[in-house]
Amino acid sequence: MLRSCSCSIHPVAGAHLGAAVPTVSSVIEPAHHGRRRSSTDRAELLVVGRIVTNDPSMPTAEAMAVAGGSIIGLGSRADLEGLTDARTRTVAPDGVIIPGLIEPHMHIWTSLLNLDWADMSHATCPTFDASVAMVKDLAARTPDGQFVLGKLFDPSLYPGETVLTRDILDQVAPHNPVIVMNASMHFVYANSAALAAAGIDDSVVDPPGGRFGRVDGRLDGVVGEASAMMMLVGALPRPTEQDLADGIRRILRTAASRGVTSLREAATGTLAGVGELALLHRLNGVERLAVRVSTAQFSVMSGRSPAEVAAAWADAGVTPFSGDEMVRADAWKVVTDGSNQGRSGYFTQPYLGETAGGRANWTPETLREVLSVGIDAGWQLMIHTNGDAAIEFALTALEELLPAEGGADLRHRLEHCSFATDDHLTRMAALGVSPSFLMNHVYYWGAAFRDTILGPTRADRLDRVASACAAGLRPSLHSDYNVTEINPLQSARTAVLRRTQTDDTVLNPAECATPAQALAAITTHAAWQIHADDRGSLAVGRRADWAVASADPWSSDPEGWADITFTETCIDGTPAWQA
Template sequence: MAAGCCTAHPVTQDHLGAALSSAGTTVTAANHAAGLSVGQAAEILVVGIIATGNPAAPLAEAMAISGGAIIGIGALKDVEGLVDSSTKTVKPEGVVVPGLIEPHMHIWTSLLNLTWTDVSHEVCATFDDVVAAIKASAAQTPAGQFVYAKLFDPSLYPGEPDLTLDILDAACPNNPVVVMNASMHYLYANSAAFAAAGVTYDTPDPAGGNFGRSNGKFTGVIGEAPAMMMMLGAMPKPTPAQIGAGILEILNECAKQGVTSLREGATGSLAGVSEVAMLHQLNSAKRLPVRVSTAQFAIMQGKTPEQVAQTWKDAGVTPFSGDEMVRADAWKVVADGSNQGRSGYFMQPYLGEDNGGHGDWTPEGLRGAIRAGLNDGWQINVHTNGDAAVEMALEAMEEILPGSANADLRHSFVHFSVTTDDQLARTAKAGISATFLMNHVLYWGAAFRDTILGPERANRLDRVASALKAGINVSLHSDYNVSKVHPLLSAQTAVLRRLQADGSILNAAECATPAQALAAITRDAAWQIHADDRGSLEVGKRADYAVLDSNPWTSDPESWDKIVVNETYIDGTLAFQA
């Protein structure tokens, strides 16, 4: 679980930019589905237990597929007329459900440390477990070679402990070690890592960064991008082939969780148009295991948002361009930072501090960034974490949307983490939807309550029930690699709101119903990313589905996180098999 998200880190840009840029800026769609045609007879007949995700007809026993689309679904007798001698009948071992939708995650910013040892709180329940995991990784690494670890989050451990130089020296005496903080604002390193980077005690701090020092020695804590880049400068940079393999690894992990469609939440943040070009190149070589929608980032180095919009347009990346597997359909603007990283923008200070974070734009700058995308017909996605960021973004949208020809494009607030009743009512009135990172509640809820925000603001975290009551369309997301892609876990947390730290419930009044939570990872999430042909199993929709070992629509939400995905299909063809 990382605390930073949605904004490209300079370290990531430095490390991955060249390999990504090698893809060029020519965007050519593969159009795999161009050869598919829907006929009157089924090519595939799926027979078994089918949970359709359609409240009007929740269960079926047969589904007829032609040209990748559903041409019949219901009782077996209802679809028999669609079967002929060429129809292939399949009987999945499990329950057929709609392909799950991941409406906000990150491919590009997750590639930097994809293969590093995971020392997140999800994996390491105690600080001692973190140290043990790093030590175990070193034991499997030849002496002198680097040990890398990721997602260490001190805010989730008592006393918020640092991985000091002394701790890492003792754990890994024979290897240089670098550990990245989940916020990506800090690294932790041992003496061998400093030596390998050529950084001595006398090395001056670069502008905007620092090498922690105390009592004549390094603390082991390296702060901010300029210093972090010096520490990681010698790390081998990946080849384009390695980048491509990393992207496919991420997408395959999504398919493994039953996901058939996702939205990449900040495309272009590292290498501009080349990121879209690379996705299409990979899809041309072999159909991707998951459909990818891209949210074009409003920032490129040295360009105004208006110039960025023109860059996308010049490359032919326009609203809903692409094909059925890779499609550009949103414009991404980031209003603030991370609440657990204490850079989210709040109306009141963080506990024990004298500031409440900051906005990433001035109010007028935010309006300009939003207009640049809206004027070109993009759906607007605004990252909002703190309540002050929500207010700033809401005021901007309330001013800009009325009278706009593009006002009704299912614009959304991403995270929408801490909100007031007034903000919920106004968001609904403005016609803006929301997507919630429920793992904020599961993993960080106790830290928000006890050490970061306090009980009152923590109770206003991820208000799914209140948002729905206000009339806001909602979805749930992982923000990968902030947390792992696991839609059924997100849905479970939306229903239970149980904290991992102590098992308590964070504001039971905000618990969603099971039906609401499942809709938020299927048909409502599909609606939000303009995937109206997905999200439920109905006639006319794509045959995107997963085969699970249990039916979440009829099982106890307590078990949802343990449901196993056996297979995932796109257009009725296999995308993943356990």
């Protein structure tokens, strides 16, 4: 269904990154319907069925006893008899009970921004001309003056990687402001009316890290990176708190429907500013969220220094590990470069057909500053690094800033970490820094990296799960939703098979993960990376967070993992989502 969007979920909070949606207050009121203390060792709940634990000491069980939101017993029914009494409720889910899956990097807020924008993905628009035709069609069906909005446009998959420019969009939509977002979320494309609506003209100065594309001094409508993109989307009508609430619940239910019980929101503050945490707590107070949310606070707010951004979070009561068992603030997000498929990832060697390999969003000095602020505040660092030069850039800074030994157990992460060298993986192990891979880079863009963007040698280094495990790291896999769909088992399948959607070839078989490595990357490793050691497996003392699946991934062929469906998830032993 095609939709032009002058309706429903309306971006965004103001003309600047992190500006507050006026209706979102930042008063944090944690809810308390998480785990309740059990007064006895008696099970409140006995779960009976085919239980797959992901715990090597007892891989399967036929019964699981739950009290106070935790697992107090696992084994045969007879084993657990002593834990039950007449008050114990027994359930027998129809399916395989597996640990709730962990999505360690996705985006609620930027996805809310374009939840109802028209889908312009490669699947919908197989050619560039089809993309242009779709904008023309949307504009024809939208009243003059109202916004036409598209998302998931992906020029990296079209021959010549042609992008939508201001002039092309003006031609097909002369009477409407148009904004189209790149699938990577690192670019938007705007026509003259959209630029004018945002008050942006040729005199605009690039904000730190952001870029307004120009040809001979005239804006060409191509806008790169969050700080510049948010100046543009700030022109859109503001969402109400109800719009945001409805959208958040939709996104969380989508995640739960893929077996997810915990997730990491990877750029908190980018839509409604520091009030986003308070809004999540408020929603959770009204009705428990469908998925536990861990947040990574965005380190950039327009016009503020990193120290001022950290102070703004602290003033709003958002400090490391603050919150509760459903909504917790855990990390400090820093983005060092752009998108590899958008040719804005930062590489040591040029992109094919170009003379440069992109550039960093920071200078070495400003990167050290923004990382230091996060470290000094006690945050886990979550550093977006796509190209090999970006990984080098981040590691060099971390080697200067992190203590050689000891220090708090913060589990700093490199996000995407897409083109790491052997040396990078070794240095990460020495620093205790782990990677989270956007694994579907291989599936969707692997062939494009190999054939048109980077060449085969570099493409082979994409998302090295096997090498990361061999280096002693604990990699996780993520969707970067809505860059790709939330589906941890699809990501795990790609990690094992490394097949590309484009031509079904295998991108570097040497980097194929074992099934066990791939499943650890969406359960225990991902849980560890979001500081949730009590999740990712079912064992005594752990959270009673599980999903009811149509098949057991641990004993089934990875080929079929993406087709496994879910009928229910539970958090602390109570239903969180049902199909």
